[in-house]
Amino acid sequence: MTSSEGLPYYHRMQISRPGDALGTMQEVWEYYRADVQAVDIQIQKHVDSDVPLINQVALYILTSGGKRIRPLLLMIAARLGGYDDAAHHAVTLASAVEYIHAATLLHDDVLDEAALRRGKDPAHALWGNRATILVGDYLYTKAVCLAVQLGSIEVDSILAHACRIMAEGEALQLLHCGDLGLTDEAYLKIVECKTAALLSAACRLGGVLSGASWEEKEALGRFGRYLGIAYQVADDTLDYVADQGRLGKALGKDLSEGKITLPLLHLLRTAAAPDRQLVQTVIREGQASPAQLREILDLMQAYGSIVYAMDIARQHITIAQQNLDGFDPSPHRQALVAVAEYVVSRDH
Amino acid sequence: MTSSEGLPYYHRMQISRPGDALGTMQEVWEYYRADVQAVDIQIQKHVDSDVPLINQVALYILTSGGKRIRPLLLMIAARLGGYDDAAHHAVTLASAVEYIHAATLLHDDVLDEAALRRGKDPAHALWGNRATILVGDYLYTKAVCLAVQLGSIEVDSILAHACRIMAEGEALQLLHCGDLGLTDEAYLKIVECKTAALLSAACRLGGVLSGASWEEKEALGRFGRYLGIAYQVADDTLDYVADQGRLGKALGKDLSEGKITLPLLHLLRTAAAPDRQLVQTVIREGQASPAQLREILDLMQAYGSIVYAMDIARQHITIAQQNLDGFDPSPHRQALVAVAEYVVSRDH
Numbered sequence: 304m305t306s307s308e309g310l311p312y313y314h315r316m317q318i319s320r321p322g323d324a325l326g327t328m329q330e331v332w333e334y335y336r337a338d339v340q341a342v343d344i345q346i347q348k349h350v351d352s353d354v355p356l357i358n359q360v361a362l363y364i365l366t367s368g369g370k371r372i373r374p375l376l377l378m379i380a381a382r383l384g385g386y387d388d389a390a391h392h393a394v395t396l397a398s399a400v401e402y403i404h405a406a407t408l409l410h411d412d413v414l415d416e417a418a419l420r421r422g423k424d425p426a427h428a429l430w431g432n433r434a435t436i437l438v439g440d441y442l443y444t445k446a447v448c449l450a451v452q453l454g455s456i457e458v459d460s461i462l463a464h465a466c467r468i469m470a471e472g473e474a475l476q477l478l479h480c481g482d483l484g485l486t487d488e489a490y491l492k493i494v495e496c497k498t499a500a501l502l503s504a505a506c507r508l509g510g511v512l513s514g515a516s517w518e519e520k521e522a523l524g525r526f527g528r529y530l531g532i533a534y535q536v537a538d539d540t541l542d543y544v545a546d547q548g549r550l551g552k553a554l555g556k557d558l559s560e561g562k563i564t565l566p567l568l569h570l571l572r573t574a575a576a577p578d579r580q581l582v583q584t585v586i587r588e589g590q591a592s593p594a595q596l597r598e599i600l601d602l603m604q605a606y607g608s609i610v611y612a613m614d615i616a617r618q619h620i621t622i623a624q625q626n627l628d629g630f631d632p633s634p635h636r637q638a639l640v641a642v643a644e645y646v647v648s649r650d651h
Numbered sequence: 652m653t654s655s656e657g658l659p660y661y662h663r664m665q666i667s668r669p670g671d672a673l674g675t676m677q678e679v680w681e682y683y684r685a686d687v688q689a690v691d692i693q694i695q696k697h698v699d700s701d702v703p704l705i706n707q708v709a710l711y712i713l714t715s716g717g718k719r720i721r722p723l724l725l726m727i728a729a730r731l732g733g734y735d736d737a738a739h740h741a742v743t744l745a746s747a748v749e750y751i752h753a754a755t756l757l758h759d760d761v762l763d764e765a766a767l768r769r770g771k772d773p774a775h776a777l778w779g780n781r782a783t784i785l786v787g788d789y790l791y792t793k794a795v796c797l798a799v800q801l802g803s804i805e806v807d808s809i810l811a812h813a814c815r816i817m818a819e820g821e822a823l824q825l826l827h828c829g830d831l832g833l834t835d836e837a838y839l840k841i842v843e844c845k846t847a848a849l850l851s852a853a854c855r856l857g858g859v860l861s862g863a864s865w866e867e868k869e870a871l872g873r874f875g876r877y878l879g880i881a882y883q884v885a886d887d888t889l890d891y892v893a894d895q896g897r898l899g900k901a902l903g904k905d906l907s908e909g910k911i912t913l914p915l916l917h918l919l920r921t922a923a924a925p926d927r928q929l930v931q932t933v934i935r936e937g938q939a940s941p942a943q944l945r946e947i948l949d950l951m952q953a954y955g956s957i958v959y960a961m962d963i964a965r966q967h968i969t970i971a972q973q974n975l976d977g978f979d980p981s982p983h984r985q986a987l988v989a990v991a992e993y994v995v996s997r998d999h
Contacts, residue, residue, distance in 0.1 A: 352822070353819065354819050356826050413780065432780075433825050436761060448811045451811045452808075463792060467793055470788040471700055474700070477704065477785060478702060
């Protein structure tokens with residue numbers, strides 16, 4: 304407790320201390336704790352529908368353990384540009400971005416007939432498909448309402464564009480469901496649309512709010528896009544590594560849904576004919592025995608498919624970080640670098 | 652064919668002819684044919700996703716015989732305010748409004764497990780729930796993108812607000828599914844949210860584009876809201892009348908979905924105990940025999956439930972039309988009056 308406790312949170316923010324090291328994600332979370340808490344408060348405050356069902360489902364998905372990586376990136380990007388007094392705008396927009404993310408989770412819940420989301424029951428299993436779709440619609444429209452309040456066409460345009468790209472990405476993924484002929488490029492395009500577009504928008508919006516130059520906003524947008532691609536590639540890949548002990552549960556889920564990931568694509572391309580045929584058969588049949596899953600995971604290790612995919616993720620992180628070179632050194636720039644490292648270094 | 656054929660369509664628009672009578676819907680369609688055709692072209696032109704599946708599903712729903720009542724109202728409201736050279740803005744916005752309407756139809760298709768939409772197979776039966784939800788999302792986000800292009804925060808705000816209200820309305824309807832204790836007020840609130848909000852927005856947006864005064868925009872918004880309520884009440888009610896010969900197919904569908912309509916509410920409130928019990932039993936069981944449906948339709952006639960509901964619709968149309976009193980007489984004002992009449996006078 305400090306003597307500044309009574310001030311609005313954004314006056315209590317730490318002042319830039321160029322000597323500070325923000326090397327780990329833990330240090331980053333600590334440094335921006337006040338910002339992320341402020342966003343959390345807004346996220347819950349704006350779930351204010353007259354319809355209790357909406358609030359119930361929305362709060363369920365919004366408080367189910369999401370890491371607020373998108374709001375965090377938006378806040379850091381805003382701070383990077385010297386943002387200060389109008390930080391409440393960034394908080395509002397960060398909560399809007401999280402609403403959009405939650406809306407896609409809800410629609411994905413229905414789409415994928417997901418068995419588990421973040422270890423809890425998926426929303427559609429508790430409230431049914433109808434409520435899940437509608438509350439997704441509500442959260443998306445609420446996000447647009449919050450963004451419009453800021454009175455910036457640039458902000459609205461960035462968000463609307465990102466959302467359209469995300470919808471296209473989901474449709475692209477659906478179109479290539481079970482497509483064994485998918486190329487790495489097509490896979491990365493899907494990932495860029497469905498995941499990287501919103502992370503890119505979050506970073507760019509931070510730049511917009513801090514009055515960054517066009518070049519800076521472009522650089523922040525690219526940082527978010529490459530980070531976002533790496534985030535999804537690593538997410539798809541690390542799942543297999545983490546789950547190996549549990550007989551390939553993540554792999555089994557992806558295979559049964561016809562979701563083709565980068566390690567699978569690599570395996571299909573490089574494996575000898577009999578090995579490749581095993582994978583193809585499992586994907587076509589949409590199910591695999593525990594023994595088959597174990598074998599495919601072993602093949603991925605043997606053919607270097609996991610290493611290959613994580614290399615691709617790391618390459619994207621390097622490009623993401625290069626886009627920060629034009630910014631003066633600061634704890635905020637360090638923080639963005641650290642978030643990027645985190646994305647490819649852990650099981651998220 | 653006139654000599655002005657080579658000019659952009661909006662220079663070919665008929666000039667206001669105060670002597671013209673625009674008394675019927677047919678005359679209105681004819682008078683605004685160029686406008687509605689221009690909207691139709693835009694509606695198809697902007698379905699330009701890189702993902703063929705999106706274009707396929709989107710065009711299916713957008714060209715499946717919708718009457719374009721929302722775009723028509725937007726164009727008339729814009730013309731009412733003396734709109735001219737920038738009519739392409741109105742056309743763009745009118746197509747965005749129709750996209751939003753189509754998005755709700757797609758999500759409704761999934762929600763209601765609708766057997767038939769406009770006499771054709773529902774989208775989800777042809778492409779599955781996943782594609783149907785995603786293309787709904789795409790159309791909604793595309794609409795926001797189109798609106799943002801106009802560079803008006805007021806436009807964005809009106810659209811975003813309407814969409815949020817619509818999502819709340821759908822959730823309200825879901826919440827009161829099968830609710831025999833629903834009041835008329837609660838029913839009208841649902842209708843106002845899920846149907847009238849977008850019709851109101853369409854009219855108001857026409858006013859915004861034509862540079863109407865605040866009072867005029869408010870009046871147009873109220874006109875659209877009351878017209879929208881009447882539209883849905885009449886839609887719910889006339890279905891029963893039109894379908895009586897087909898053994899109450901519409902009634903059977905509403906009852907099986909737990910959708911409580913105004914005639915049903917009236918019947919539940921006014922019927923003698925044994926008659927009321929029949930209705931209650933059918934709603935609780937979610938299905939009715941042809942004989943039961945026939946009996947309920949007869950009861951609705953006997954207790955005046957159809958007349959009651961249509962009276963409510965007509966009262967709303969009267970209030971809608973009163974909101975046009977402040978505008979100078981013109982074919983456009985006549986046209987809005989005629990559209991309002993049409994809403995309560997036909998089987999739509």
